[in-house]
Amino acid sequence: MTKTRIRLADHQDIEQLIELEEQSFAFDRISRRSWRALSESASAIVLVAEAGAMVVGSAVILMRKRSQIARLYSIAVKSGCQRSGIGHLLTNEVSRAATAHGCTEVRLESRIDNVRAHALFRALGYTPFGAPIPDYYADGASAIRFRKQLRPGISSRVVPEKADNSKIRSLDSNQAPPG
Ligand SMILES: CC(C)(COP(=O)(O)OP(=O)(O)OC[C@H]1O[C@@H](n2cnc3c(N)ncnc32)[C@H](O)[C@@H]1OP(=O)(O)O)[C@@H](O)C(=O)NCCC(=O)NCCS
Numbered sequence: 547m548t549k550t551r552i553r554l555a556d557h558q559d560i561e562q563l564i565e566l567e568e569q570s571f572a573f574d575r576i577s578r579r580s581w582r583a584l585s586e587s588a589s590a591i592v593l594v595a596e597a598g599a600m601v602v603g604s605a606v607i608l609m610r611k612r613s614q615i616a617r618l619y620s621i622a623v624k625s626g627c628q629r630s631g632i633g634h635l636l637t638n639e640v641s642r643a644a645t646a647h648g649c650t651e652v653r654l655e656s657r658i659d660n661v662r663a664h665a666l667f668r669a670l671g672y673t674p675f676g677a678p679i680p681d682y683y684a685d686g687a688s689a690i691r692f693r694k695q696l697r698p699g700i701s702s703r704v705v706p707e708k709a710d711n712s713k714i715r716s717l718d719s720n721q722a723p724p725g
Contacts, residue, residue: 548597550632552639553704555585555592555604562601563594570622573684574722576606591643591705595623595632602627605636609647616644618654621663633666641670641694642702650696655682655689655722667692683722 555563560581567575576584584590584606595603603623609616618640623632644652656663658678672692682689701707 550595550597550602550635552593552595552635555594557582557585559592559594559601560585563592563604566601566604566622566624567620569625576620590619591647593636593639593643593704595636597627600624603632603636605640607640607644607652609644609649614648614650616640616647616649616652618652628662634670637666637670639702639704641696642700643705645696645698645700646702646705646707650698651693652696653691653693655679655691657683658688658690664690664692667694670694689722 560578563576563581564578581592585592589609589611591607591609593605593607594601601624604620605618605622606620607616608619618637621633621636621640623636640652652672654667654672656667664674672694674690675693676691678688678690680688
């Protein structure tokens, strides 16, 4: 079986990221333009899971200047590659990458009916908090919020530690994530 590795995305991944997004989400997909902006933004980290030359998963983390809370904005694994631990790998690297950026917590929103994703997040220490957010997605579905406290000292394999968070520009992160 081909080994999966997690790395930072670059421009050459955009076509495969769009394809993965189309396959994974029916609404609120990240557009080509947004992928480009995210991969260039200092306030976003785009991770890809790669097996051979193929992108088999992705995760997008958003950060805000002067906030220690990172947001897991999107995570997806190619349908034929699910249930083989790639979601775990990506989600664990999200924690490491956010920690390397000085964050102490990761939060996310997920569709109320996305039980597969909820099982993954719970298994990795995320807990639901707050009331469901009604009418959060384009089709009117509600979102559940999850959060996880990060342990200081876990080092990222793909993201270098940032000494200076002031370089993080603000990015409009109010948009609903894909689900
Ligand atoms: C959610 C998602 C990223 C999980 O990725 P994955 O690579 O399948 O995850 P893993 O193989 O690491 O599985 C981790 C755990 O998630 C849960 N899980 C994953 N797929 C599941 C399924 N089909 N049914 C039930 N639980 C499932 C289980 O707890 C699983 O552990 P187990 O296989 O030991 O029981 C993937 O299903 C996906 O891309 N879904 C479509 C996009 C999406 O919904 N993203 C989340 C938005 S919030």
